[in-house]
Amino acid sequence: MSTAVAAGGTTATGRKPATMAQALTRALRDAMAEDPTVHVMGEDVGRLGGVFRITDGLAAEFGEDRCSDTPLAEAGILGTAVGMAMYGLRPVVEMQFDAFAYPAFEQLVSHVARMRNRTRGTMPMPLTIRIPYGGGIGGVEHHSDSSEAYYMATPGLQVFAPATVADAYGMLRAAIASDDPVVFLEPKRLYWSKADWSPEDPAPVAPIGRAEIRRPGTSATLITYGPSLPVCLEAAEAAREEGWDLEVLDLRSLVPFDDETVCASVRRTGRAVVVHESAGFGGPGGEIAARITERCFHHLEAPVLRVAGFDIPYPPPMLERHHLPGVDRVLDAVARLQWESDWTEGGSGGGPEGSA
Amino acid sequence: MSTAVAAGGTTATGRKPATMAQALTRALRDAMAEDPTVHVMGEDVGRLGGVFRITDGLAAEFGEDRCSDTPLAEAGILGTAVGMAMYGLRPVVEMQFDAFAYPAFEQLVSHVARMRNRTRGTMPMPLTIRIPYGGGIGGVEHHSDSSEAYYMATPGLQVFAPATVADAYGMLRAAIASDDPVVFLEPKRLYWSKADWSPEDPAPVAPIGRAEIRRPGTSATLITYGPSLPVCLEAAEAAREEGWDLEVLDLRSLVPFDDETVCASVRRTGRAVVVHESAGFGGPGGEIAARITERCFHHLEAPVLRVAGFDIPYPPPMLERHHLPGVDRVLDAVARLQWESDWTEGGSGGGPEGSA
């Protein structure tokens, strides 16, 4: 994992830290340099470099044919990208914001996700659909949706959600290299998060489909991805004071899902909390909790709990802090795990280390 | 619950049985007759009466302004319906098939679901969106999707899925009467299912938000809705021979979700299987299993299991029977419950009645 550093500082290696945004830009650049079939397209991705500047410099370096501003029509963007993929290109599509990917939903579900299957493998869809997603940046309505539940529920799609600077680079490279379509969810509020990472020497990352233990622990497992990883790491630090030694697991990709790593951790700790920003009801946490329970039931000392966004439309900027799952809400769930464990008939009753 | 009867027969009451399709048509008719603000709109709903004939006769009875053929554009249909609802009408929109509702996804998620919330309650959306859904009728690709996971994950929507003739009528009336938007999922393959039900004297149905016990039992609870209800009832019959007394619970509405009835049943039986046709991964079953586990953990003798469609694009007609969860697959899950229960440390080990 990339080491988080304070803004503006230098890192242990003496290098200038890099932001997630810079790592993403670099991933696009390197992919385009290596493979002439990689094409970047979307609204404002050309001269402007995208509203988040992730495509900055690409049109200048590779020309407007390789990094092109499209008309303002998301279904058209994705639909034409499908056609380009049919002809052997590897389009990387940018959707400007989460909610503005919805017009492309039919193309995504009815074509992108199914084309390989429909054509018995003769027409793969090596498409990457980059979606800046989630809240916490003070965006007005329709600019802060967590839409991963929709994509997870669509067989044929892969769903990636990097949480670290190194993963942003490595996973975007992997997404572009993948012969299957990837919905690549970029946590907006981590765009400016920094880490000791160098484009000249990008650290290799774990393969796609592998969850990563970001912090080992023994009392319980926090399972998360994307924008909620820093929240969970902070919660784990805070929990230490209360005698809990929490393991923090970063899923990295929701599809493929790493049952193995997740279950191994939960079997070890006996307790789990799934944390995400997306609404709880019908959100990813349900699937994750259900899978864990199916596979690890007899190891669980408490039900797998979920800490998620409320089941409401994303709130306006001034109220979003109440909606987003924060450290306190995670710690409350951990406390409830403890309470549940005590209740278990025949359970070990093993609470936090040093508790009682 | 409506009594299922053999096709063409008469029922215990001596009446001609009614189909679910007939009950739906009657619900639309009665709603339109009672309330002049109810407007039916969609592709082919006028003179043709819809491709499933659910709107048959409405244009003739109420005029083409009240039951109107629209241009072929689902986003336009739902988007104009939003405007009609803004002006005080109660539009009932027909999407011709499940996958053809996807073009309207942005209107649904970004407007229909949020309008009340965005406007602090001043602009409610009394819209009903009827979607013939699910497989089992030999439809070619894009005609058999189970899309309920998308709608469940969207706060602000209600999601109804009737499974019986009486509910088809009663729940559609309730949907149209509701001041909040309803995605009304009509199980295509039950359109021609029959029951002792009379339009002259429609049996009152349980209120929305209440699950119904369709078959009481003690060994385990099968939790289902829509097209999988008959499968579960059949499985329960078959299980009886193996000594299991299964309870079958029909959720009826996925949103609102009836935690109370579901949990009461599971606490009683100690075991549950969620059955649905939608893909398992990211599907409704995950949410349902997770909620039950959160609320009933200490009553469970086995993990809540799921029997669902495979995690694949809906298959072609000739292969769909292998995909659809059938009686055998449900019984296998029930058997696994039993195996799991025996494993429980300190569990009652209470297997099927009379087993061993």
Place this chain on the structure above:
Amino acid sequence: MTVLEQPGSSRHGSTATGDRPAPPPAWRPRVDPAPLLPDEEPYRVLGTDAAAKVDSALLKQLHAQLVRGRRYNTQATALTRQGRLAVYPSSTGQEACEVAAALVLEDRDWLFPSYRDTLAAVARGLDPVQALTLLRGDWHTGYDPHEHRVAPLCTPLATQLPHAVGLAHAARLKGDDVVALAMVGDGGTSEGDFHEALNFAAVWQAPVVFLVQNNGFAISVPLAKQTAAPSLAHKAVGYGMPGRLVDGNDAPALHEVLGEAVERARRGGGPTLVEAVTYRMEAHTNADDATRYRSDAEVEEWRGHDPIALVERELAARDLLTPAYVSATKEAAEEMAGALRERMNADPALDPMDLFAHVYAAPTGQLREQSDLLRAEIAAEGEQ
């Protein structure tokens, strides 16, 4: 047997050699396209002979609203710098469109603004603080849309256009004499919703006016990358409605063209597409850097076609731009701006429990649970 020998095949002529087959049966509706096509040049009033015909009272009303609108724009932009607005998409340079759209409507009519059109809503009578709620961030729609018949400011581009069509259609079905005017940008015309809305409107002959503010850019993307059409107004003929091209900085011209379109709709004549050619003088929003994609020279050229200056020239020509009039107009605008500044400087009253209000008519069980959780959290915060 050849098809010619099949029964019915010779209905339109014998099979004899040299016989001409009939043309396809004339079953298609016939509409004359000519009157639907826009003029080649944008319609203008100011600086042309038509200017003389404009009523002085209207000219002064437009001018006062333009000055007020400009002041509103500069004030709102200033509020972003003071951290009082999260973001502001300015309509500076486009005030003539905003103002004319508001003024051509009757009280009972409806306005469907896009996210850039707070000024049109304000010119229609909406409280500017309420209009800015979305951009301040204390709620989404800050007003009851029914009160001034202003639909929620719409962020997902072009999605409000079918709403306008549906509302106008519903009003017509009810027998109400209501027109809807819907606003969209040049970029928004590329969305499928634009197409579907115009088509529904034309098929239903709904009383709607579509106003496209073609300000040359969709954020950074210039019109030439948005469309290859002769003009956006040329799209109208493809739906069977008239397309009108108008100088979007010429307030009386807009007032006339939009007014005619509204009247046409009111009389049952169906929808109209109006393209107003204008220019966004500021960056896309305060967060945007317009120098990345356009030249100062282009901006300067448009400064010479300022909508306020255009009207002022005509007022001056009529000796109406007197110092007294100028200072009174300015004063009124300053007063509005001062009041706005003052009210926006106060922190809005916030109730976090509002998160759970209005998700449904009545909260679901899980929403009740979640609001209890939040209430407890807030209580605990208070205790600390």
Place this chain on the structure above:
Amino acid sequence: MTVLEQPGSSRHGSTATGDRPAPPPAWRPRVDPAPLLPDEEPYRVLGTDAAAKVDSALLKQLHAQLVRGRRYNTQATALTRQGRLAVYPSSTGQEACEVAAALVLEDRDWLFPSYRDTLAAVARGLDPVQALTLLRGDWHTGYDPHEHRVAPLCTPLATQLPHAVGLAHAARLKGDDVVALAMVGDGGTSEGDFHEALNFAAVWQAPVVFLVQNNGFAISVPLAKQTAAPSLAHKAVGYGMPGRLVDGNDAPALHEVLGEAVERARRGGGPTLVEAVTYRMEAHTNADDATRYRSDAEVEEWRGHDPIALVERELAARDLLTPAYVSATKEAAEEMAGALRERMNADPALDPMDLFAHVYAAPTGQLREQSDLLRAEIAAEGEQ
């Protein structure tokens, strides 16, 4: 200070009373709309003076394909009655469009059919059994699209149009001389995807030809409820591409108009929208009851404008419709139909494990679990 006094405001003229302000800066692209507009009447060859110019070889080729196409349609419909096809949307009456679309393309070009266009795919050389896979129900796309450059038959209406644009654009970027021809119905033109595809094509000047088969109905909905436009071809001008209206039952006319459009695209002249006015002689599919929404008289009227009869009249006029020619043509068609019938009467080989193939390049863990489950189920079934 009035705006007139602001720096820059007088750039286009002094503030002096009576001065005319400048028109808006001429920053808009200028395209002459006139050549983009379609003619008022559908273009025809047969039955007009132009007929004489059609090469006899072409006429015979078209005729043979039409006869074969008609036979293919009747055979496929018969297969639905025998339970060998789940459903068949017939193109009887529309064979001229199907055949012309296939014939104007070079081998390297691509065809993007809709769900009704299996005949076009077959006329392009696709094995009819493979083309019918979707409708038989043993798989979705029954062929490798690359083999004959035929995209998957597309059920979600108009969604294949942007694919065609993207593919054509990609080919052009690669420097390949490839044209894409995409087919859609009158109903499909109402979808947002139609709009977005045409707009992208025009902005990119992509080598695409859009062929709208206007057969008067979208299932039961007549054209008048689908559009109020003078013609569907009139939509083209709104994208800045030429629109052409052609008699969709006149095979040589279609061949000429589509051929020109393909050549134009190939030369870098950009996309064209062609509306072919035709008629669906059968019900929407075998499952549909067309008497619910249209009169027999209307159908009969169109029978008089049968695409095969039209060509046969011209062949007869040239003394080419000899008994020998007729019977040879018929025989070839019968042979195709017989072979098709025979092959379709065999049950397709099915492997349920295919369900899990090709969901991803490599199956995920859960797909492996699920395929194990199904394999075990099938083994257990076999044991019973």
